[in-house]
Structures are given as structure tokens and as C-alpha cells.
Amino acid sequence: MSTTVITCIALMGILLFVLGANVTRHRAMRGANGPQMPTDPADRLLIAQRAHGNAAEYVPTLVVLLVVCSTLTDGWWLDALAIVAAAARLLHAYGMLSAKTLAAHGPVRDSGAMFTYASGIALGVTALVAM
Secondary structure (H helix, E strand, O other), X not given: OXXXXXXXXXXXXHHHHHHHHHHHXXXXXXXXXXXXXXXXXXXXXXXXHHHHHHHHHHHHHHHHHHHHHHHHOOOHHHHHHHHHHHHHHHHHHHHHHOOOOOOOOOHHHHHHHHHHHHHHHHHHHHHHHHO
């Protein structure tokens, strides 16, 4: 496995835990008095929860695909896909956390989502072709 792939896997893992810690921070700031399961799309706790939840949905799958692909093949395209996947997850998280509300999409969040889909599909195809 290349250093680039390992670095990207590590960055996505760190991102997932930082987003989880951010949820804990928001809950601690709110204390026992505020709602812990908000529904207002502009609520900072809900935004933090969804940013973490979305990362928890995609990061593990991307990591597994990177590990599988790394065992089956090597090449510059695998490094490129790892970089795209990690950058996409960072962009998406930033786009969500910087939004005033989850009700509106922005170009950073949407491009992060699209590059997540593209890199995930490309990694899946790579795994199939490399078998």
C-alpha cells in the first residue's frame, strides 16, 4: 500500500473522529437543558450531527475500498482516487459545517458529495477490474 493511500486513509479516519468530537462539544455547550436531538435545520448541533453521520456513512466504505484495491493493484490512479476521496470528504464536511442551514445546499458541499460518489464508484470498478 502506498504512502499516499495510507495518508488519505489516516486523514479520513481523523476527520471522522474530529467530527464526532465536534458533536460532543456542541452537546456539552448545550448542557442538559437544551434538546439533544434537534430538528431545526439551522441548529448547530443538528448540523454537527449530520456532518458526522454523513462521514460515518461514507468514510468506512471508502477506506475498505482503498484497502481492497491496494491489495489487488497499484498505480498512480489508486493514489489519485485516494486523494480525491479524502479531499471530497473534507470538502463535504466543511460545506456542511459552514452552512447556515441544512435546508440549503452550497457548491462546496455538493462538490464534496459528487466527488465522494465518483471516487467510490471508481474504486468499486477498480476492485472489480483488478480481480
